[in-house]
Amino acid sequence: MAKTVGEGFFADPRIKEAKKLIQDALKEHQKQITGVKPGNPELKESYDALLKNMGEYRGGALFYNYLGTGIGNGPLVELADGSVKYDFITGIGVHYMGHSHPGVIDAQITGAISNTVMNGHLQQNVDSAKLIELISKQACKNGAEVKNVFLTTSGAMANENAFKMIFQKRYPAARFFSFEKCFSGRTLGMAWVTDKAAYRQGLPKTIDVDYIPFYCAGDHQGSIDLAVKAMKKAITRFPGQHAGFCMELIQGENGSWVGHTEYFEALIKVCQENNVSVFIDEVQTFGRTDELFSFQHFKLDKYADVVAIGKNSQVCATLFKDDHKPKPGLMSQTFTGASSQISASYYIINEIVNGGYLGKNGKIEKLHAHFKGHLEKLAAKYPDKVSGPFGIGAMVAMTVFGGDEAKSKAFTMKLFENGALSFMAGTTPTRVRFLMPIMAVENKHIDDVCALIEKTLNEMA
Ligand SMILES: Cc1ncc(COP(=O)(O)O)c(C=O)c1O
Numbered sequence: 235m236a237k238t239v240g241e242g243f244f245a246d247p248r249i250k251e252a253k254k255l256i257q258d259a260l261k262e263h264q265k266q267i268t269g270v271k272p273g274n275p276e277l278k279e280s281y282d283a284l285l286k287n288m289g290e291y292r293g294g295a296l297f298y299n300y301l302g303t304g305i306g307n308g309p310l311v312e313l314a315d316g317s318v319k320y321d322f323i324t325g326i327g328v329h330y331m332g333h334s335h336p337g338v339i340d341a342q343i344t345g346a347i348s349n350t351v352m353n354g355h356l357q358q359n360v361d362s363a364k365l366i367e368l369i370s371k372q373a374c375k376n377g378a379e380v381k382n383v384f385l386t387t388s389g390a391m392a393n394e395n396a397f398k399m400i401f402q403k404r405y406p407a408a409r410f411f412s413f414e415k416c417f418s419g420r421t422l423g424m425a426w427v428t429d430k431a432a433y434r435q436g437l438p439k440t441i442d443v444d445y446i447p448f449y450c451a452g453d454h455q456g457s458i459d460l461a462v463k464a465m466k467k468a469i470t471r472f473p474g475q476h477a478g479f480c481m482e483l484i485q486g487e488n489g490s491w492v493g494h495t496e497y498f499e500a501l502i503k504v505c506q507e508n509n510v511s512v513f514i515d516e517v518q519t520f521g522r523t524d525e526l527f528s529f530q531h532f533k534l535d536k537y538a539d540v541v542a543i544g545k546n547s548q549v550c551a552t553l554f555k556d557d558h559k560p561k562p563g564l565m566s567q568t569f570t571g572a573s574s575q576i577s578a579s580y581y582i583i584n585e586i587v588n589g590g591y592l593g594k595n596g597k598i599e600k601l602h603a604h605f606k607g608h609l610e611k612l613a614a615k616y617p618d619k620v621s622g623p624f625g626i627g628a629m630v631a632m633t634v635f636g637g638d639e640a641k642s643k644a645f646t647m648k649l650f651e652n653g654a655l656s657f658m659a660g661t662t663p664t665r666v667r668f669l670m671p672i673m674a675v676e677n678k679h680i681d682d683v684c685a686l687i688e689k690t691l692n693e694m695a
Contacts, residue, residue, distance in 0.1 A: 330671060609632050
């Protein structure tokens with residue numbers, strides 16, 4: 235017997251039946267999406283008009299001629315010109331589940347038929363309580379103390395909240411450390427942390443950041459010494475003024491550059507000696523290594539003061555230790571996320587944790603090895619065109635044509651035309667990267683995408 239009307243509603247057999255009908259219809263239609271397909275010439279005119287409109291109303295053309303119909307089949311997505319493409323960039327790392335995943339759709343329906351479109355800090359449903367408990371327990375399972383979870387709507391906002399609580403704790407220290415070539419988001423605050431001049435052109439200065447050179451695998455000890463020296467120098471120059479260190483343990487937007495535990499520990503030691511909070515930006519890395527959090531992969535659990543997650547988690551969040559709890563008034567938000575987002579988030583995170591994705595023998599590692607093997611072969615076969623592969627887990631990248639920006643862009647465009655989505659990352663060198671829909675990808679899909687990569691390389695000769 236249901237204890238509340240809500241429990242009764244969600245357990246109503248008619249809801250179950252309605253969901254089943256939707257799933258049956260989905261399955262039947264999905265069957266038609268079986269592989270890469272060119273656009274339908276009859277739809278070209280209307281599709282081009284749609285794209286033109288979209289570009290006009292949003293104030294600029296889209297990067298790719300991509301407007302989806304709203305259905306896909308795993309790693310394959312249908313566009314409104316009738317074409318089907320492999321999605322190996324997933325909205326820059328969001329669609330972990332691929333397209334039209336039945337479990338995720340089921341979770342979204344549950345959210346969609348709940349009483350409100352959005353949850354917010356004043357009024358949240360039980361799904362939010364379940365979600366933050368799951369995130370908190372997973373984050374702290376190896377001894378990390380970031381047990382408090384504050385939900386929010388974007389990665390940049392999760393980072394903003396992290397910076398705010400660190401500044402408040404360390405007041406009046408007002409500077410931050412971050413890594414050279416980092417990406418932290420595009421709010422007025424984060425635009426000054428992100429190490430790219432073009433992203434803050436014309437914006438008033440908000441945060442003073444001292445940048446630390448990132449880890450270099452080719453010069454392990456040298457890069458550690460260089461980074462520690464840079465950090466100590468900045469501390470000597472601005473004594474007592476650094477509040478926190480924003481650490482992206484694997485640089486995603488820069489092209490999947492991977493750090494090292496010894497390197498991070500050497501820098502964290504300097505932070506601890508100088509009352510600098512350790513903030514780990516996991517917006518891109520969450521769910522992409524052999525552990526749910528990359529700080530768990532690098533065994534930095536005991537050092538994390540504040541952590542931000544986003545993308546794969548669907549709902550973003552800032553996690554923090556008790557000693558970084560903000561004072562009343564510092565943080566709140568009208569929205570924490572849509573009800574369907576929150577229920578999908580729980581489904582996806584639970585699936586990543588319990589579905590065989592993590593661990594040394596998990597799906598992520600296996601897919602990585604398969605993809606890497608293909609790209610190594612391509613690099614050996616076309617040494618003047620491909621180098622790499624780079625990255626870790628579900629973050630895979632390569633360099634084409636020596637990392638030339640224009641040629642890399644032309645390559646991604648051509649690969650898109652040929653049927654696969656990738657994206658560029660970083661500058662000097664620019665890399666081409668892939669953020670696979672892990673829950674939907676199998677080796678055969680990677681084989682197909684690598685065949686498209688080879689075709690594209692040959693066409694660009
Ligand atoms: C490491 C990192 N931090 C923050 C962000 C910003 O997230 P969002 O685009 O959701 O605001 C990103 C986005 O790419 C990211 O990769």
